[in-house]
Every structure is written in C-alpha cells, then in structure tokens.
Amino acid sequence: MSAVAAQRSLIGASLPRKEDDRLLRGDGCFTDDVQSAHQLEMAVGRCPFPHAEIRGLDVSPALALAGVEHILTGADVRALSAPLTVLRPVPGAPELPYYALAGERAIHEGQPVVSVVATSRALAEDALELIDIDYEPLPHVTDTLQALAEDAPVLHPGVLDSNLLARHEDRAGVPEERMAEADIVVGERFRINRVTAMAMEGRGVVARWRPGARQLSVYASTQTPHLLRHQLAESLRLDEGCIRVAASDVGGGFGQKLGIYPEDLLAALHAMALGRPVKWIEDRLEYFRASTHAREAVFDFAIGARTDGEISAITNRYTTDLGAWNSSFGSAQLSSVVFTGPYKLADAVAERRVAVTNKTPIGAYRGYGQPEVNFAREVLIDRLARRLGLDALEFRERNMLRPEDLPWKTPSGAVYDSGDYVKTLRMAGEAVGYAAHRAAPRRADGDGRLKGIGFASFVERTGYASARFLANRGSIFGAHESVTLRANRSGDIDLYTGVSTFGQGSETAFAQICAEILAVDYESIHVHAGDTASSPLNTGAFASRTLIAAAGAIREAADELRGKALRIAAWVLETAPEALEVSGQVVRLRDDHSRSLALSDIFTRAIIGQGIPPEETPGLEASAHYAPDEAAFSFGTAAAVVAADPESGEFSVDRLVMVHDCGTAVNPLLVEGQVLGGLVQGLGAALSEDLIYDPDTGQLVSGSMLDYFMPTAADVPPIELLHSEIPSPVTSFGERGVGEVGTIPPAAALANALCDALSEFGVELSRLPLTPESVWRALKNAKGANP
Amino acid sequence: MKAADFIYHRATGVAEALRYMEDYDGEARLLAGGQSLMPMLNMRLWRPAALIDINALSELAEVTAQGEETHLGALVRHATLETSPLIAARLPLLATMVRFIGDHQIRRRGTIGGSLVQGDPASEMPLGCLVLGAEINAVGPAGARMIAIEDFYDGAYATALEADELLTEIRFAVHPPHFAFHELCRRHNDFAVLSVAATGHFSADGGWHGLRIGLGGVNDRPVLAEASMALLEGSSLSDADIAAAGEAALGAIDPPSDIRGSAEYRAHLVPRYIAKALRDLRLSAQG
Incomplete structure (x- = not known):
C-alpha cells in the first residue's frame, strides 16, 4: 500500500473512458439490443384511473387474435408468484402488498392490470385493446397532505388505518425550547415538486427460461443485477441458483433502476409459461406512469437565531409522498440526515411522515431527500439573514462548522468526517464577484432586468455508514462492494464486478485503480460488468457509494493477485519478491531491468499450474469484499447569478458556479461529468420539470415529453466548476462520493438569487419549480403585502 | 406505443392524391413531414382509414x-x-x-x-x-x-x-420592410406560451403605416390585434403609442389556461410582448 500510495500516477488522471469507444460507435448493448431467436414481445395494460375496483376482465377475444401467445391477469399472478419485495423499507412500517398485476383493486393510474405476449409489440397492443375491463372508479386522493385527512379514502385498508405509512423522528438537544428562546424565528411551508429522472433508455427486460436446465436468464436495464436476482427468486419462489441477471449497457440509472419492477416479474412469468424468450421495452409514455417518480414532499421548516446571528435551533417537519406503494427504495430518507447542513448547532429535530397517495410510486432519485431539504433550509437561511439585516454569505460563514470541529456528530446522528465548508463558500463568493455586487447600486439593465446573486451550501452523505446501520433500518443489502480479478494468458487482467454500467464511468475508475495498484497498463484491464453469472455478489451502484466501497475491494484483490504473481516471478528469476517490480506488461528486477519476465508468462504458469513454486496452488485470481467503516460526506457551495424582470417575473440564469469537494478525484473527467450531469438534472427540477396530477380526475396531466418540461441542451446556462480536494479519512484513497451532488444546491441558489434580484419588492419563494409565472405571482403577493 | 394497422399509399401526383382521398371518403390522412401525425398514430389517438404519403410530390x-x-x-x-x-x-x-x-x-x-x-x-x-x-x-x-x-x-x-x-x-405578397418577432417558451423552442409578430412601413413623414400585429397562443387560433393596428396607423410608435396599443390588444385575446401558463399570466404578458415587438420595429426603422 505504501508503495502504491507513493506512485499516484493513474489515480487523479483524466484517462479517457473505457466505455466511450463502443458507445460512440453505436456498439453499446442495451436491453433492446438483446435479440433472441423465437423472441416474443410483451405489452402491459394499465389502469386508467387513480383508484378503481376491477369488477371483471375478459381476455378471450384477445387470446383469439392470431399471434397472441399468452396473457396474464391479476389472478394468474397471485397463483404463480409472491408480492414484489422491498430493498429499503420505511423503518417501522408494515409491508404493503403489491403484486405484479392489480387484483380486485388498482390504486394508481398506470398500475399494471393485464399483460399480453404476442409475436410483435404492435400485435400485443392490438390485443390489449380487445380486453374488456370493467372498472368501477373509487374515491381517490392525490394531494400529499389531503391523503392524511380523516375523510381521505384509505388505500391499504388491510394493513393501515389511514394513509400514514410511518412517522419517524430524529432529534438532538431541546430544539423546541431553543426555538421558544430565540430572538427571531423564520418558518415556512415549502412544496417540492414531483419529478422523474428521465433516463435516455427507459426500463426494459428480456427473460428466457430453459425448463430442462431450470435456468431463467434475465437481461435488464438495472443498477442492481444481484439484488434483482434475489428479488426475482423471492417473488418467483425459485432458488437463486436458477436465475442469472445480466445488465450490459444501461442507458441511465439515477436511482430509478434499483430493484424489481412488476414488468421484470411479468416477463419472467410469461417466459416460464411459454418456454420462449419474452421482451418488454418500456416506451416513453409508459415510463411516465410505470417508472418511479421522485422528490414530492411538503416541508414545514423553521430556523431560530439570536439577534447577533447565531443559529440556535432547526425544526424540520415534513411529509413525503410515497405514491401508491412502497417501491424498492420508497420515498427519500435523507431529508432527515443532512437537514442541518454545514451549520454548527446542537438542537434540532427532523420529523418525517410518509403519506400514501393514488399516484405512481415514488422511488430513489439522485439526491434522495438532500435536494429537497437543501431547498427549504438554504432559502430560509437567506430569509433569516435578510430579517436580521445580515449579509447572506457572512451569516452562513458565521454559523458554519470549522475544519477543527470535525469529525462532528450532527443532531441526526450522522458523523461528518472532514472538510472545509467556509472555504467553498468563499470560493463561490469570489467566483461570482459577490463583494462588488453588494457594493454596486441597484440598477436595471437595458431590458429592465435586475441582477441577483444567491448561494446554497450543502453537506452530502455519500455511501452508507455500515451494514450495521443498514440492518437497523431494515435494508436487505449491505454497505460493501466486491470485485474478482482474474489473470489471463494474454498477460491481461479480467475484472468482474456486479456494478452495471449506466454512464457513471465505473469501468474506467475501477480499471484505473486496478492498474495503479498492479502497476500494469490501464489498457490491460478488461472490465466485465453487471452479470450475476460471472461477478461476485455485491450491493449495486447507488447512494454515491460505488467507488467508495469498490476502491477498497479492488485494492485488496489487486494486492493479493500482485503478491502471488511476484512470488512466482521471484521463484523463476531466483530472487526475492521484494526485489521485483511490475512495469507495464513485465515483472523485472528493480536493480537490473534486463532481468524480466512477461506477465503473460507468469500468468500462464499460474493458470496451467506448470513452472510455479511447489507451495503455490494453480490459478491466479482474487476476490475481495470491502465495506468502508463510515459514510463520507461531500460538501460545497453553489452560486447562481440571475437577471429578473420585476414586471413579468421572467428571468435568465446567467451563471451557475459550483464549488464542491469530493475528496480525492480518481478521474477528474468523470468527476466533472458527474457534477455537470447532476447540476443539469437539478436545474430541470428547479426551473421547469413538474409531474402534475389533476386533483379532480386524479390523472397525470404532464405525462409526456410534450408537457413535461425537461430542459434541452440549449436551456443549460453557463456552468463553472471549482474544485476543493480535501481527502476523506474514512475511505481507501480519500475519495468521497460524487454521483448525486449536482442535484442538491441549484434550486436554493436560484431561489436565493431571484429573491436577491427582487429584494426591493420583498419577494419570497417557497415552492418548486421556479417559473416566470410563479415569480410573477410571488411579486404580486409581495406587492400586495408591501404596497 | 405502436400504431394500429393502417393502409399506406404513396401518391405520385396531386390528382392521384385527390383520388385516394375520395376513395376513402375523407377518412384518410395526408402524410407530409409527419411531425404531428406520426405521434398521434403511435399513441393510437388517430386511426385514419389510410395514410396518403405526398412526399413524392x-x-x-x-x-x-x-x-x-x-x-x-x-x-x-x-x-x-x-x-x-x-x-x-x-x-x-x-x-x-x-x-x-x-x-x-x-x-x-x-x-x-x-x-x-x-x-x-x-x-x-x-x-x-x-x-x-x-x-x-x-x-x-x-x-x-x-x-x-x-x-x-x-x-x-x-x-x-x-x-x-x-x-x-x-x-x-411583397414583404413589408420592417418586421419583428418575440415569443416566450417554457424551454428552448417549446410550444409558445405566447408569441407576437409584427410588420410595418415607416414613411418619410415619420409615421408608421399598414402595421400588422399578430398574436399566437392567446386564442383558439392566431389573431390580429386589429384595434392596436388601427390605433397605430400613422403614429410614430412613441412609448405612449406602444403602451396604448398593448392595452388595445387585450380585446382580441381569449387566452387558455394550460400547463404552459394561466390565462391571467398570458394576458399580463400580451402588452409587454407587443411592446417588445414594436420597440424592435422602431429600432429597425432607425437602423
């Protein structure tokens, strides 16, 4: 390790991505690229109502259609499989039964009700039209808070008495007393919009069953092949050994592709009934109702402070919308973990309520509660500063934890490992010329627009504290990652990982670390990702934890493999392993480079067991599992510069600056890609994206690309990234997670910039998205309140 | 979604296209660029008796x-x-x-x-x-x-x-010498929340003539702001003229409330967008 740490040549290098060559040539292999002989296609009939009794269903006309091979109904699914299972249940909450197809009652628009397999997708859709389903619409509830009202229809009457799935509190100190003593308290109700991740590749699955071999092969667009295999085994009541799950290229994950979905199970059931491969590819209209939504929540957030500007208490009482069912990851849980942000205070409480509504189930999405609570807290921080007559930047700085305060146990019980929060705040302020902006007189530009600057600081949890922590929360996965390294006779290394490739660049980062430790060429590492048949059991890629955990596993496995290779080489060269070094594709004496042995020679000896020391066993491969001891906490500050029209509410985002620290950057190019991608998703959620349900009909009204305002490339404002790089003491190479960070601060930074621009009107913003019309309404309200 | 079955004809001339339309008794649809038609077919919201492709014409x-x-x-x-x-x-x-x-x-x-x-x-x-x-x-x-x-x-x-x-x-007909266009979208080149196009002639006497102002997205069809146009005939497009024209346009609109914006907001924006377009015209005549 010490020798490795000293080199550091590949770790920190912006190597080109291993994935790019095939992707840019159009040679990726996504789910729909999997073509099998005799393949059939599946289409799913979905409930058009938010809540309905299914009184009857006649599939006979559809079955009579030539080319239709098989149909499954809710009754079939109940006979053939168990309900879908959950990976990350809500602590303390009962299980909500949810089968792959609705039975006597459907509880959200888009819930699968019937499934047809035919010789083509078009034919399967023709067949769906022939199936007469007798729905009796029932009273529904789509509003998060109304779902908890006494007169709301209870959606899971067998399990719950109301739509409150769970209530949980994390607290430290005496926040209510501190709040009562505070000189000033600001509080607000914040509404966070419901959004969706919008991966370029929707979900998809190809299932094949070989009855003679009792072997189910499932190709799926998933972030968690091994967990999906486990969940399929549970619902199909099959031994895990009968199931192989493979994800080759995955066109985007973002947390949405964690664990099992109904269609995975349906494709498997059809394939097992028919003995023919069955493919289902989600189309974009289905996607809007069939893949999990995210974020929707209502926060009642309050901050108390003394007149001198010291924050004394935070109360964070919020309700997250679960949708109709607890999906594999359910609604976000981190709004209770990082809700005090980078600020130093001892007295705080987070109360989380989970409400069930007649909407598409909520699932994990990049940030998982952190963007939501960041919006509430950072907008109120600015408002509090304004009320106190303090500068927003100075007010933050005054209350921030200092490097010497860390490690710091927050009121939620999380332990921030290390960092310099004030540094990122100052960097952001300097980057946008904040001091000059503060000093300059307020003057509209030629278009009548006023300039505003806003900040948002954050601390982000990346990775999991431990398997013990996860066990306490009822999660059925661990905190570790694993890798198998296998030498081959070409002198290269095959690296096997259960982490599928969905754009995060893990193939590249894993190869970099592996090549670094083995001191071999980066090109000689062949990464084989996402196949349960070849990879060691692992957790999966989510929670910004892949690299944090995998780096340790790669290090251990590579050390083991390297040790054995050097022992064999030393035996052949009649020297001691310590006298040897690996350089490129050879092992040589440190002192005499002319005495060397090709890696292909050493690896061949080991693999065939010929010409190796008598005490060594044949073979040259190593597997390792590694879990970090603690979560690592990334941090930073974003700044937004806007120009806003005080008459119309229209505004432009002129600059977005992100200062962030993800510790040691294994590959700065990947870091930049991750942060930029997250920022753009954060901007979309902040400014335009909104899944709106009509309260009267319970229908999703923005359920297509026509009405869901995902930004295009042309909508992205100029973005500047600034890096701080303070190594984390709790991870193998000092790295912190980076996958989700970009989603966290944009909304608050933009809202604060708008409030700054329109400060003379007293504008306050508290709901997302921030649209020209919503700013105009806030202006009208403010002008009404302060004429 | 995949389209339901349909019959497809490729017409080689206008007469043939018309014949096909007659054959299907007006129940066929013409396929030109297909940018609206194809999504409607794939969503199975439209089920024409046939598609008559006119791209070869x-x-x-x-x-x-x-x-x-x-x-x-x-x-x-x-x-x-x-x-x-x-x-x-x-x-x-x-x-x-x-x-x-x-x-x-x-x-x-x-x-x-x-x-x-x-x-x-x-x-x-x-x-x-x-x-x-x-x-x-x-x-x-x-x-x-x-x-x-x-x-x-x-x-x-x-x-x-x-x-x-x-x-x-x-x-x-011949294009007026001065023109301007503005629109507001929820994202780049999305359907307009509202749009304004204007044209006009500026004469040596310092007055504007034959101004035409059209508005999109604020009625069930694009409309001319005729009262505004009449008000501005012969005017110099002073700030006061422009403000009055913006107000006068409100009589021509009946804006929808939809996911892109409320009727109230669209109405608020109409005079402002007319002003943007007219100021552009004024500038164009100066340049």
Whole structure:
C-alpha cells in the first residue's frame, strides 16, 4: 500500500473512458439490443384511473387474435408468484402488498392490470385493446397532505388505518425550547415538486427460461443485477441458483433502476409459461406512469437565531409522498440526515411522515431527500439573514462548522468526517464577484432586468455508514462492494464486478485503480460488468457509494493477485519478491531491468499450474469484499447569478458556479461529468420539470415529453466548476462520493438569487419549480403585502 | 406505443392524391413531414382509414418568385425556410420565426403546409402567414380555390379545408420592410406560451403605416390585434403609442389556461410582448 500510495500516477488522471469507444460507435448493448431467436414481445395494460375496483376482465377475444401467445391477469399472478419485495423499507412500517398485476383493486393510474405476449409489440397492443375491463372508479386522493385527512379514502385498508405509512423522528438537544428562546424565528411551508429522472433508455427486460436446465436468464436495464436476482427468486419462489441477471449497457440509472419492477416479474412469468424468450421495452409514455417518480414532499421548516446571528435551533417537519406503494427504495430518507447542513448547532429535530397517495410510486432519485431539504433550509437561511439585516454569505460563514470541529456528530446522528465548508463558500463568493455586487447600486439593465446573486451550501452523505446501520433500518443489502480479478494468458487482467454500467464511468475508475495498484497498463484491464453469472455478489451502484466501497475491494484483490504473481516471478528469476517490480506488461528486477519476465508468462504458469513454486496452488485470481467503516460526506457551495424582470417575473440564469469537494478525484473527467450531469438534472427540477396530477380526475396531466418540461441542451446556462480536494479519512484513497451532488444546491441558489434580484419588492419563494409565472405571482403577493 | 394497422399509399401526383382521398371518403390522412401525425398514430389517438404519403410530390416542394409574389409549395420543409437565400430576401419574417420551431430534426422533416393544416394555436407558421396576409391554394375534386389566411381557421386544430381538399401552395405578397418577432417558451423552442409578430412601413413623414400585429397562443387560433393596428396607423410608435396599443390588444385575446401558463399570466404578458415587438420595429426603422 505504501508503495502504491507513493506512485499516484493513474489515480487523479483524466484517462479517457473505457466505455466511450463502443458507445460512440453505436456498439453499446442495451436491453433492446438483446435479440433472441423465437423472441416474443410483451405489452402491459394499465389502469386508467387513480383508484378503481376491477369488477371483471375478459381476455378471450384477445387470446383469439392470431399471434397472441399468452396473457396474464391479476389472478394468474397471485397463483404463480409472491408480492414484489422491498430493498429499503420505511423503518417501522408494515409491508404493503403489491403484486405484479392489480387484483380486485388498482390504486394508481398506470398500475399494471393485464399483460399480453404476442409475436410483435404492435400485435400485443392490438390485443390489449380487445380486453374488456370493467372498472368501477373509487374515491381517490392525490394531494400529499389531503391523503392524511380523516375523510381521505384509505388505500391499504388491510394493513393501515389511514394513509400514514410511518412517522419517524430524529432529534438532538431541546430544539423546541431553543426555538421558544430565540430572538427571531423564520418558518415556512415549502412544496417540492414531483419529478422523474428521465433516463435516455427507459426500463426494459428480456427473460428466457430453459425448463430442462431450470435456468431463467434475465437481461435488464438495472443498477442492481444481484439484488434483482434475489428479488426475482423471492417473488418467483425459485432458488437463486436458477436465475442469472445480466445488465450490459444501461442507458441511465439515477436511482430509478434499483430493484424489481412488476414488468421484470411479468416477463419472467410469461417466459416460464411459454418456454420462449419474452421482451418488454418500456416506451416513453409508459415510463411516465410505470417508472418511479421522485422528490414530492411538503416541508414545514423553521430556523431560530439570536439577534447577533447565531443559529440556535432547526425544526424540520415534513411529509413525503410515497405514491401508491412502497417501491424498492420508497420515498427519500435523507431529508432527515443532512437537514442541518454545514451549520454548527446542537438542537434540532427532523420529523418525517410518509403519506400514501393514488399516484405512481415514488422511488430513489439522485439526491434522495438532500435536494429537497437543501431547498427549504438554504432559502430560509437567506430569509433569516435578510430579517436580521445580515449579509447572506457572512451569516452562513458565521454559523458554519470549522475544519477543527470535525469529525462532528450532527443532531441526526450522522458523523461528518472532514472538510472545509467556509472555504467553498468563499470560493463561490469570489467566483461570482459577490463583494462588488453588494457594493454596486441597484440598477436595471437595458431590458429592465435586475441582477441577483444567491448561494446554497450543502453537506452530502455519500455511501452508507455500515451494514450495521443498514440492518437497523431494515435494508436487505449491505454497505460493501466486491470485485474478482482474474489473470489471463494474454498477460491481461479480467475484472468482474456486479456494478452495471449506466454512464457513471465505473469501468474506467475501477480499471484505473486496478492498474495503479498492479502497476500494469490501464489498457490491460478488461472490465466485465453487471452479470450475476460471472461477478461476485455485491450491493449495486447507488447512494454515491460505488467507488467508495469498490476502491477498497479492488485494492485488496489487486494486492493479493500482485503478491502471488511476484512470488512466482521471484521463484523463476531466483530472487526475492521484494526485489521485483511490475512495469507495464513485465515483472523485472528493480536493480537490473534486463532481468524480466512477461506477465503473460507468469500468468500462464499460474493458470496451467506448470513452472510455479511447489507451495503455490494453480490459478491466479482474487476476490475481495470491502465495506468502508463510515459514510463520507461531500460538501460545497453553489452560486447562481440571475437577471429578473420585476414586471413579468421572467428571468435568465446567467451563471451557475459550483464549488464542491469530493475528496480525492480518481478521474477528474468523470468527476466533472458527474457534477455537470447532476447540476443539469437539478436545474430541470428547479426551473421547469413538474409531474402534475389533476386533483379532480386524479390523472397525470404532464405525462409526456410534450408537457413535461425537461430542459434541452440549449436551456443549460453557463456552468463553472471549482474544485476543493480535501481527502476523506474514512475511505481507501480519500475519495468521497460524487454521483448525486449536482442535484442538491441549484434550486436554493436560484431561489436565493431571484429573491436577491427582487429584494426591493420583498419577494419570497417557497415552492418548486421556479417559473416566470410563479415569480410573477410571488411579486404580486409581495406587492400586495408591501404596497 | 405502436400504431394500429393502417393502409399506406404513396401518391405520385396531386390528382392521384385527390383520388385516394375520395376513395376513402375523407377518412384518410395526408402524410407530409409527419411531425404531428406520426405521434398521434403511435399513441393510437388517430386511426385514419389510410395514410396518403405526398412526399413524392416534388411539384409541392418548390419555392418560387412570381413577380412581386413569393409562392411556397405545401411540402417546403422548415429547414428550407431556414436556409434558403430567396426566403431570407423575400420573406425574412418567416425565416426568423422558423428557427423557433422544435429542433433541427423536426425542421428537416416538418413542412409549412403541414404546420398550417395542423393549426396549433401556438405554432409559428400560422402566425407568420397571418401577419404577412398569405393566401392559401387548396385543390379538391371541384377544382382549386384560394382561401385568405384570415378565413383559414375555424378554431384550434380546425381549418376551412374540406375533408377531400389538399393544401398545395401558400402565396405571399411583397414583404413589408420592417418586421419583428418575440415569443416566450417554457424551454428552448417549446410550444409558445405566447408569441407576437409584427410588420410595418415607416414613411418619410415619420409615421408608421399598414402595421400588422399578430398574436399566437392567446386564442383558439392566431389573431390580429386589429384595434392596436388601427390605433397605430400613422403614429410614430412613441412609448405612449406602444403602451396604448398593448392595452388595445387585450380585446382580441381569449387566452387558455394550460400547463404552459394561466390565462391571467398570458394576458399580463400580451402588452409587454407587443411592446417588445414594436420597440424592435422602431429600432429597425432607425437602423
């Protein structure tokens, strides 16, 4: 390790991505690229109502259609499989039964009700039209808070008495007393919009069953092949050994592709009934109702402070919308973990309520509660500063934890490992010329627009504290990652990982670390990702934890493999392993480079067991599992510069600056890609994206690309990234997670910039998205309140 | 979603296309650029008896100068309007507005005839044609007829065309020397929340004449702000004139409330967007 740490040549290098060559040539292999002989296609009939009794269903006309091979109904699914299972249940909450197809009652628009397999997708859709389903619409509830009202229809009457799935509190100190003593308290109700991740590749699955071999092969667009295999085994009541799950290229994950979905199970059931491969590819209209939504929540957030500007208490009482069912990851849980942000205070409480509504189930999405609570807290921080007559930047700085305060146990019980929060705040302020902006007189530009600057600081949890922590929360996965390294006779290394490739660049980062430790060429590492048949059991890629955990596993496995290779080489060269070094594709004496042995020679000896020391066993491969001891906490500050029209509410985002620290950057190019991608998703959620349900009909009204305002490339404002790089003491190479960070601060930074621009009107913003019309309404309200 | 089965015909001439339309008793649909038609087919919201593909009708794809007039065939692609030097010189308002339609891929396929027949109240080509006072040539079993653009729309997505008529050409008189266009979108080149196009002549006496102001997205069809136009006749487009014209336009609108914006917000923006366009005109005359 010490020798490795000293080199550091590949770790920190912006190597080109291993994935790019095939992707840019159009040679990726996504789910729909999997073509099998005799393949059939599946289409799913979905409930058009938010809540309905299914009184009857006649599939006979559809079955009579030539080319239709098989149909499954809710009754079939109940006979053939168990309900879908959950990976990350809500602590303390009962299980909500949810089968792959609705039975006597459907509880959200888009819930699968019937499934047809035919010789083509078009034919399967023709067949769906022939199936007469007798729905009796029932009273529904789509509003998060109304779902908890006494007169709301209870959606899971067998399990719950109301739509409150769970209530949980994390607290430290005496926040209510501190709040009562505070000189000033600001509080607000914040509404966070419901959004969706919008991966370029929707979900998809190809299932094949070989009855003679009792072997189910499932190709799926998933972030968690091994967990999906486990969940399929549970619902199909099959031994895990009968199931192989493979994800080759995955066109985007973002947390949405964690664990099992109904269609995975349906494709498997059809394939097992028919003995023919069955493919289902989600189309974009289905996607809007069939893949999990995210974020929707209502926060009642309050901050108390003394007149001198010291924050004394935070109360964070919020309700997250679960949708109709607890999906594999359910609604976000981190709004209770990082809700005090980078600020130093001892007295705080987070109360989380989970409400069930007649909407598409909520699932994990990049940030998982952190963007939501960041919006509430950072907008109120600015408002509090304004009320106190303090500068927003100075007010933050005054209350921030200092490097010497860390490690710091927050009121939620999380332990921030290390960092310099004030540094990122100052960097952001300097980057946008904040001091000059503060000093300059307020003057509209030629278009009548006023300039505003806003900040948002954050601390982000990346990775999991431990398997013990996860066990306490009822999660059925661990905190570790694993890798198998296998030498081959070409002198290269095959690296096997259960982490599928969905754009995060893990193939590249894993190869970099592996090549670094083995001191071999980066090109000689062949990464084989996402196949349960070849990879060691692992957790999966989510929670910004892949690299944090995998780096340790790669290090251990590579050390083991390297040790054995050097022992064999030393035996052949009649020297001691310590006298040897690996350089490129050879092992040589440190002192005499002319005495060397090709890696292909050493690896061949080991693999065939010929010409190796008598005490060594044949073979040259190593597997390792590694879990970090603690979560690592990334941090930073974003700044937004806007120009806003005080008459119309229209505004432009002129600059977005992100200062962030993800510790040691294994590959700065990947870091930049991750942060930029997250920022753009954060901007979309902040400014335009909104899944709106009509309260009267319970229908999703923005359920297509026509009405869901995902930004295009042309909508992205100029973005500047600034890096701080303070190594984390709790991870193998000092790295912190980076996958989700970009989603966290944009909304608050933009809202604060708008409030700054329109400060003379007293504008306050508290709901997302921030649209020209919503700013105009806030202006009208403010002008009404302060004429 | 996959389209339900449909019958497909590729017409090789206008007469053949008309014959097919007659064969299907007006229940067939014409396929030009397909940018609105294909999604509707795939979502199974439209089930025409047949599709009649007119893309092979090269006689409908021409841009021609006929004396002072400019004629655009119904199949002229948006991308042609965007790049043609003839259009830039003779119909600069259309050349400007066409860049606000969708993305490159859509503009490569989409046609001006298709856009006019689709009749989305917020789309650019109907508004541009209205402000330029275009005339539309339609051919049916009984022969050809000319329809003034002011008479072309019966409402949202509804035109004066008979079910067996084919739009073949759009004719434009000489283009006014000054023009301006503004629109507000929820994202780049999305359907407009509202749009304003204006043209006019500035004479040596310092006054504006023949001003035309059209509004998109604020009624069931693109509309002319006729009261504003009358008010501004002969004016110098002073700030006060512009403000009065903006207010006067409110009589011409009946804006929808939809996911892109409320009626109230659209109404609030109309005078502001008219002012933007008129200030641009003023500037254009100065330059």
